[in-house]
Amino acid sequence: MHLAYPAVLSALLFCTGVYGVLARRNAILVLMSVELMLNAVNLNLVAFDVWLSRTAEETLHSGQALTLFTVAIAAAEIGIGLAIVLAVYRNRGTSHIDKLRDTAEGHGPDDTDPSLPDSDALAAEQAEKAEAST
Amino acid sequence: MTRLAATAHAMTQSAESHGFLSPTGVEIAFLLVGLLTFGAALVTVTTRQLVHAALWLVVALGGLAVEYLLLTAEFIAWVQVLIYVGSVVVLLLFGLMLTKAPIGRSPDADSGNRWAALTVAVAAAAALVWVVVDAFRTTWIDLDGPAAGSTEVTGASLFQNWVLPFEALSVLLLAALVGAIVLSRKAKAESSSPPVNSRAGSGGSPSVPDSRNHPIEGTRPAAPAESRTAAHPEEPADHQKPDPAHDPADAGTTTEQEGAR
Numbered sequence: 337m338h339l340a341y342p343a344v345l346s347a348l349l350f351c352t353g354v355y356g357v358l359a360r361r362n363a364i365l366v367l368m369s370v371e372l373m374l375n376a377v378n379l380n381l382v383a384f385d386v387w388l389s390r391t392a393e394e395t396l397h398s399g400q401a402l403t404l405f406t407v408a409i410a411a412a413e414i415g416i417g418l419a420i421v422l423a424v425y426r427n428r429g430t431s432h433i434d435k436l437r438d439t440a441e442g443h444g445p446d447d448t449d450p451s452l453p454d455s456d457a458l459a460a461e462q463a464e465k466a467e468a469s470t
Numbered sequence: 471m472t473r474l475a476a477t478a479h480a481m482t483q484s485a486e487s488h489g490f491l492s493p494t495g496v497e498i499a500f501l502l503v504g505l506l507t508f509g510a511a512l513v514t515v516t517t518r519q520l521v522h523a524a525l526w527l528v529v530a531l532g533g534l535a536v537e538y539l540l541l542t543a544e545f546i547a548w549v550q551v552l553i554y555v556g557s558v559v560v561l562l563l564f565g566l567m568l569t570k571a572p573i574g575r576s577p578d579a580d581s582g583n584r585w586a587a588l589t590v591a592v593a594a595a596a597a598l599v600w601v602v603v604d605a606f607r608t609t610w611i612d613l614d615g616p617a618a619g620s621t622e623v624t625g626a627s628l629f630q631n632w633v634l635p636f637e638a639l640s641v642l643l644l645a646a647l648v649g650a651i652v653l654s655r656k657a658k659a660e661s662s663s664p665p666v667n668s669r670a671g672s673g674g675s676p677s678v679p680d681s682r683n684h685p686i687e688g689t690r691p692a693a694p695a696e697s698r699t700a701a702h703p704e705e706p707a708d709h710q711k712p713d714p715a716h717d718p719a720d721a722g723t724t725t726e727q728e729g730a731r
Contacts, residue, residue: 337497339609342541343602345504349511349530351595356515358587359580364565365520368527371558372511375534378550382543383611386619390612397627400619401635403546404628407553408639412646414558418565419653431569434581 342383350376363421363431367414374410378403496613500540507533518579520571524562531555541611543619 349372356369385399425431493501510529517523531554538547617623628636 337611339606339611340603341500344599347598347602348508351591352511352515355587355591359584361581382541382546386541387611389618396631400624401628401632411553414561415650416646419650422568423653425569
């Protein structure tokens with residue numbers, strides 16, 4: 337098989353994921369796009385491992401081992417990411433990442449005025465976190 | 471669709487122009503499944519129905535599993551099916567349900583910078599495809615012989631050469647598990663208290679740790695709390711909330727407070 341097939345497919349999938357991360361508004365859809373990008377990297381790793389395992393002398397099967405590690409790290413990432421998204425949703429009532437701009441500089445009073453109780457809740461949560469960690 | 475056709479045309483043209491006039495059956499299968507995968511990925515990032523995006527992601531990830539099989543990486547293919555299709559998509563669907571994602575078409579699924587994103591993605595795709603095709607135009611994968619990624623080979627290399635990263639990865643998974651439990655448990659403890667208390671400033675914050683470890687303090691102050699609520703029904707929530715946060719009296723108390731407010 338020509339090596340360009342999996343490499344081109346991987347590049348296209350990665351760029352699809354890039355578009356999804358940049359253009360999507362819902363945080364869970366952004367996580368889906370991140371999964372697409374990770375899978376593109378996995379396809380590249382597997383293809384180059386299969387190629388190198390026939391041409392090189394000793395490759396330790398590093399591509400497939402790294403693919404397994406990437407899969408496990410992606411599973412951990414999706415668990416933590418969804419927990420963070422759910423915590424944000426419970427605090428703010430939304431999972432749209434365009435509305436989570438309390439730290440933005442140029443949009444001060446307009447965007448933070450309706451969400452003042454939310455920022456108070458966040459401050460209370462942070463205080464509670466500091467309290468729990470001591 | 472035109473983009474898909476253009477992509478397919480570019481792929482076949484790149485193969486043909488480099489003297490590869492007769493693609494093998496494996497390459498044709500790879501190309502077809504690759505087109506399916508890429509189309510499903512495109513629908514995933516462009517559809518306006520959020521649940522459909524998750525279901526098209528299943529198609530994309532399953533297509534990638536078939537690609538791994540065609541590349542003779544069997545173990546990776548089954549791991550892909552088990553972990554991605556089996557658990558990650560289910561987690562994503564649970565996340566969509568728990569954040570009350572709209573079922574039908576949501577017009578605000580894409581943000582305003584989608585044209586900038588499209589420009590960046592197309593530019594990156596063009597650059598990457600050009601570089602990759604130009605770099606590997608004379609490279610072929612030899613798929614004959616024993617499978618390069620069977621379970622035996624993968625297991626041997628994983629447990630002979632990659633034992634230490636494997637164990638470190640198990641520690642990482644444990645840390646992720648504990649982190650996810652901590653994050654969602656805090657959210658659960660906060661959601662059990664009424665949202666009126668959470669915005670009560672400094673007075674509202676001590677209520678959450680007390681309601682968190684209520685098995686320890688839970689049995690003792692139940693009866694006094696009940697008598698106190700009977701005595702002073704209009705007492706502020708900041709002083710009442712730590713004590714009756716965990717009894718059948720709690721439901722009546724909180725609804726009474728919310729009714730008083």
